[in-house]
Amino acid sequence: MNYKKLISSQEMRFKILRLLNWVPDAVMLRVQYRIKFGFWPDFRHPKRYTEKIQLYKMKYRNPVMGQCVDKYEVRGYVESKGLEHILNKCYGVYDDAYQIDFNKLPNSFVLKTTDGGGGENVILVRDKNQVDEIDLKRKLNNWKGRNKIDPGREWAYTQMKSSRIIVEELLCDDSNADGSIEDYKMMCFNGKFKSLWVDKNRYSDHHRGFWDENLNFLYEVYSDHDTFKVPPTLPENMDEMIRVAEKLSEDFPYARVDLYNIKGRIVFGEITFYPWSGYVKFTPESFDYQLGSYFTEYQ
Secondary structure: OOHHHHOOOHHHHHHHHHHOOOOOHHHHHHHHHHHHHOOOOOOOOOOOHHHHHHHHHHHOOOOHHHHHHOOOOHHHHHHHOOOHHHOOOEEEEEOOHHHOOHHHOOOOEEEEEOOOOOOOOEEEEOOHHHOOHHHHHHHHHHHOOHHHOOOOOOHHHHHOOOOOEEEEOOOOOOOOOOOOOOEEEEEEEOOEEEEEEEEEOOOOOOEEEEEEOOOOEOOOOEOOOEOOOOOOOOOOOHHHHHHHHHHHHOOOOEEEEEEEEEOOEEEEEEEEOOHHHHOOOOEOOHHHHHHHHHOOOOO
8 A cells, every 4th residue: 555645745644643643552553564565564473674673663662772863962872982983073953943054164064953864854055055045944943843753653763852953064975976975774683783785876866785794795685776786896994884883783682873984984874773664675575584583682
């Protein structure tokens, strides 16, 4: 069922979900899973990664998760692991977008709300002289506080502090035509790296590929984007990236650690606990079970 076609307005979908806040997580997540996949999840004897993510949302409660999903507060968590050198440059954090003085910012930068997830609520400013400053600030303020709506019952996002706006350095890679940078997403279970996926050219010809724990490219595996016919060359310092990801994920049964690599410079992206909210169809289906076999603790 394509629920987005039935209810095209995200605002309307959020209103409906807000009215259904009283429905227990166990019921709502089963129904959402059924809508997304066309079959019911097995919560008694789960084997799929996508099933175990739902149980992770329902049952695992670690207060540090709220810090880690906050785009600003996570910086303190990274520093606590002795990895402050991988943090992107931060120009400021604000309670209100209208507090931002564009005159004091460089020509290019990134604006995002601290409670945005899934790559949403992000504005890339490549030339501040070519944007409507008032319109951007209005949009940012309208985005704030979306964590108050919990459509996927993602507990960690409800534990964040009040929504703010963070301004960071805009990272670019001149080797990509669209100026985007490869996003290295490291899937770690109990602090051990088990799988990598890479997003490339996300603003033009978005492709996504998967690698196993030994960094063998999985030609047959794909999800919601085309995979690479010829996989990109991984950075020479992948071993160091894996070490960083394992350090940042060691406190949790499961975490995905996102990193960038700019000519050998490792830069922290984010930590997330519920990729796709657990609603992604892998091809082949066996990959869902493979990832699920690593997910041994989720409550």
